[in-house]
Amino acid sequence: MRLIDVSSWAGDDQHEIFPVGARDKKMIWSPSEVVNDGLKCRWPYLFKESISRYPDQFWTEVIAYIISKHLSVEVPLAYPAIYTDCDGQHFGSLIEWFYDEKSENFIHAEQFFKRINPDFDEKLGTQHNLRDLKSICRFLKQRANLQNDILLWLSDIALFDCLIGNTDRHQENWGVIFKPDNTSFLSPLFDNGTSLGHERFPSRVAGWDENRLKQYIDKGQHHLRYVRDKPELRIKLYDLIKMLAGNEKLKTYMLNKITSFDIVAALDEISELTSIECEVPFSKERFDWVSRIISMRFKLIKEVFK
Ligand SMILES: Nc1ncnc2c1ncn2[C@@H]1O[C@H](COP(=O)(O)OP(=O)(O)O)[C@@H](O)[C@H]1O
Numbered sequence: 001m002r003l004i005d006v007s008s009w010a011g012d013d014q015h016e017i018f019p020v021g022a023r024d025k026k027m028i029w030s031p032s033e034v035v036n037d038g039l040k041c042r043w044p045y046l047f048k049e050s051i052s053r054y055p056d057q058f059w060t061e062v063i064a065y066i067i068s069k070h071l072s073v074e075v076p077l078a079y080p081a082i083y084t085d086c087d088g089q090h091f092g093s094l095i096e097w098f099y100d101e102k103s104e105n106f107i108h109a110e111q112f113f114k115r116i117n118p119d120f121d122e123k124l125g126t127q128h129n130l131r132d133l134k135s136i137c138r139f140l141k142q143r144a145n146l147q148n149d150i151l152l153w154l155s156d157i158a159l160f161d162c163l164i165g166n167t168d169r170h171q172e173n174w175g176v177i178f179k180p181d182n183t184s185f186l187s188p189l190f191d192n193g194t195s196l197g198h199e200r201f202p203s204r205v206a207g208w209d210e211n212r213l214k215q216y217i218d219k220g221q222h223h224l225r226y227v228r229d230k231p232e233l234r235i236k237l238y239d240l241i242k243m244l245a246g247n248e249k250l251k252t253y254m255l256n257k258i259t260s261f262d263i264v265a266a267l268d269e270i271s272e273l274t275s276i277e278c279e280v281p282f283s284k285e286r287f288d289w290v291s292r293i294i295s296m297r298f299k300l301i302k303e304v305f306k
């Protein structure tokens with residue numbers, strides 16, 4: 001992997017100002033001749049910067065993408081990138097658009113939650129819950145030819161979000177893609193940057209022993225609640241896996257993914273990011289922190305299946 005310079009990529013007329021989400025970002029188009037790096041030609045990408053108080057956060061999105069490949073979960077490709085303009089250099093992640101915006105439509109899950117619950121709290125999404133999610137998906141199966149196996153898709157979410165410690169899978173961080181042939185698909189898992197301890201400064205956590213780390217990890221909760229009217233009842237990241245593993249088919253599905261996850265290879269690939277020259281680098285200290293988190297999370301997930 002390398003730092004991709006996207007300074008010469010064209011902006012998008014319609015999406016110059018990007019209204020959804022918390023970070024500075026813009027949609028840009030790859031040129032007609034992108035020859036390598038696995039990038040698509042003439043395809044939209046999201047260039048997404050870090051939240052200003054955590055300048056190296058954009059690496060988290062790249063690391064999450066690397067983990068997704070090793071776990072066989074669908075996440076849009078994400079590379080580190082630089083964009084230079086009259087304000088100077090901007091660093092961010094370059095994320096492949098996950099649908100063809102000319103012929104397909106993407107609708108955030110929030111719209112469906114609002115339809116079945118007009119009082120849905122958009123700001124915090126406190127009624128974003130598993131039971132309504134399942135009814136929405138059943139409705140889409142009947143009316144919009146939804147192609148995914150809902151529970152397998154949920155199992156991917158459970159494993160991936162737990163492995164990276166993502167607490168931010170809210171109703172605008174997943175959705176449904178509608179295709180011109182009248183089929184529809186649940187989206188790949190995008191917006192994975194609020195994870196992997198990005199909000200901790202490595203120098204302050206380097207001295208944590210295993211107990212302290214476990215305490216931190218145990219706090220992680222999924223954004224999804226169990227049911228609409230108990231917003232305070234949050235699902236712990238490990239409990240989502242445990243709950244789904246009660247179903248034998250899902251247990252086997254998840255166990256296969258966990259058994260095939262090569263943590264050494266994944267960490268090797270992540271550690272290579274530290275050699276990419278960049279003014280906001282992925283430091284060795286951050287790698288050590290990220291790698292401790294992934295290793296402990298992976299160990300705890302394996303224990304769920306014992
Ligand atoms: N890879 C992508 N392809 C298409 N649309 C995307 C992609 N990533 C994000 N988006 C759209 O942009 C919005 C904001 O991006 P997101 O990554 O969620 O940023 P934020 O961290 O600011 O919430 C998403 O809710 C989604 O609608």
Ligand SMILES: [Mg+2]
Nearest residue numbers: 021172173191
């Ligand atoms: Mg988002």
